[in-house]
Amino acid sequence: MSTSDTERVVFDTADPDVRAYPLLTASVVPRPIAWVTSRSADGVGNLAPHSFYTVACANPPIVQFTSVGAKDTLRNVRETGEFVINLAGAAMVEAINGSSARYDAEVDEAQALDVRLEPSALVSIPRVADSPVSIECRLHSTIELGDSTLVLGDVVAVTVRREVLADDGLPDFAALQPLSRLGRNEWGGPPPLFALDRPHRAP
Template structure:
């Protein structure tokens, strides 16, 4: 037996909690930006995040409401997506605090930064992966804005590479689940896609 939920009937907050509890796990874009004047470096996690395109390489995240991250990107056209690794769990959560406008999460939380190569916003020094992006476009949907960024440079810590490729067990990415829950990589299953011709042969015996 299934329970039916009508978004209009249950209300925005309740249906948001339902969506974020079933659309799981969600990767985290730990986004760094700078203010238009270049004085304040902001850093905030966004859990509506994915890859949008391969050619050109484009990633996307959604800003729910209008926050410093979105305003900075609209003004400067640049941002960095830093991988959110398990060892920085508490720092990542702390940067989600609603600090007043003009306060740098880097400084408030005590997060070391490093210079980016192609864009102005700094990278998180302790994050194993940074995707430097320039703004491709934005899409307004209700109370949210989807931000598309063209990746112009990727910086990967050599310590998480195995045979030249990022190793999941070394990256240790966090994910967001429902409520205050976060996910870690506890186990991995691997299976190759089956070409149709092989699938047909195996089916037919």
């Protein structure tokens, strides 16, 4: 680590004393949480949160999350080719946090934590019944990146609970109450909102 001027500290990621992972997770904030349901080839369910998550492509619709290490979710997705991303709402924070524990592969986190599941619309993997939005995916591809694997999923259906839909037919942010992950052990609750139209062209 070195200083380049009086106002900034430079963290050189090639320096073995620089902790790149916690530095990034404290800097790339807030991060939405993909609460992923999956199932092994043997039929064992899995429920786990992944905070390296975003939209990868608009058309065709593709979402992505990153598995840091070879976790059960990654193995299951490769075995079955399907998964569901459930929106992590504030009302479920204890269960979401609890599902991040290191359970044995033979344990279904949803059962262990009393999280209610229900059948999805177009994939065989169940969704979290009380999640306001669930994104049903079929595996597009995986990309190995060092100690992590990027998982890309073709979105085949998005299911939204009726009570969180606004008059324009889209999910209402205030009703979703989404959680986010920050640095350290910090979480973000639903933030205050403001509206700002995008300019049509540069002045």
